[in-house]
Amino acid sequence: xxxxxxxxxxxxxxxxxxxxxxxxxxxxxxxxxxxxxxxxxxxxxxxxxxxxxxxxxxxxxxxxxxxxxxxxxxxxxxxxxxxxxxxxxxxxxxxxxxxxxxxxxxxxxxxxxxxxxxxxxxxxxxxxxxxxxxxxxxxxxxxx
Numbered sequence: 001x002x003x004x005x006x007x008x009x010x011x012x013x014x015x016x017x018x019x020x021x022x023x024x025x026x027x028x029x030x031x032x033x034x035x036x037x038x039x040x041x042x043x044x045x046x047x048x049x050x051x052x053x054x055x056x057x058x059x060x061x062x063x064x065x066x067x068x069x070x071x072x073x074x075x076x077x078x079x080x081x082x083x084x085x086x087x088x089x090x091x092x093x094x095x096x097x098x099x100x101x102x103x104x105x106x107x108x109x110x111x112x113x114x115x116x117x118x119x120x121x122x123x124x125x126x127x128x129x130x131x132x133x134x135x136x137x138x139x140x141x142x143x144x
Contacts, residue, residue, distance in 0.1 A: 027083040028071045034080070041075035044135045047126050052081065054088070055120040072123070074135050077142045079110070081121055089121055096140045103133040110136065 028048035030038070048071040057063030070083045079099075081088040089112060091099050100111045106129045109122040125132040 026071075027069055029084045030073075030082065031085055038073050038075050038078070038080065041077050043073060043075050044139070045072075045074040045125075045132060047072050047123075050123050050125070052088070052121050052123045055122070057117065072125075074132070074139055077139055079136055079139050081110070091140060093142075096142075099140050101133055101136045101140060103129055105129070108132050108136065 026049055049069055050072060052068050052070050053065055054068050055063065055065040068083070068088070070081050070088055073080045073082075077093055079089065079091040082090075089099075089110060098112055102109050102111070106124050107122050108125055108129055109120050112119050112121075
């Protein structure tokens with residue numbers, strides 16, 4: 001016997017709702033060793049589940065961008081953008097010369113690489129964009 005149409009419709013709606021809800025999971029989870037390292041460096045700022053605009057090849061004809069949800073942690077000597085265990089940017093001592101930060105209005109842009117081959121992670125921090133920019137810049141310069 002075939003299930004009634006209403007039942008199938010209800011099951012479909014519930015399935016789609018649950019599938020859409022999976023995108024709302026937090027990006028803030030870190031491995032214990034990484035969390036310990038960041039805490040030891042002194043966490044200055046942290047924002048979880050932020051929408052970043054990831055741009056690659058800015059200024060090139062074949063450049064592109066996409067929005068990505070991730071979390072950011074800024075310490076006295078490092079900057080980490082991550083989606084749980086997946087790392088987007090990990091600025092640590094000895095590698096900071098590859099990065100720069102700038103602010104445009106309420107957006108903060110972290111650039112890696114040089115020229116048109118660079119990548120940009122830009123985001124609107126939860127309040128105080130000038131403070132975020134200064135703290136990220138300080139972490140980058142602490143490593144040079």
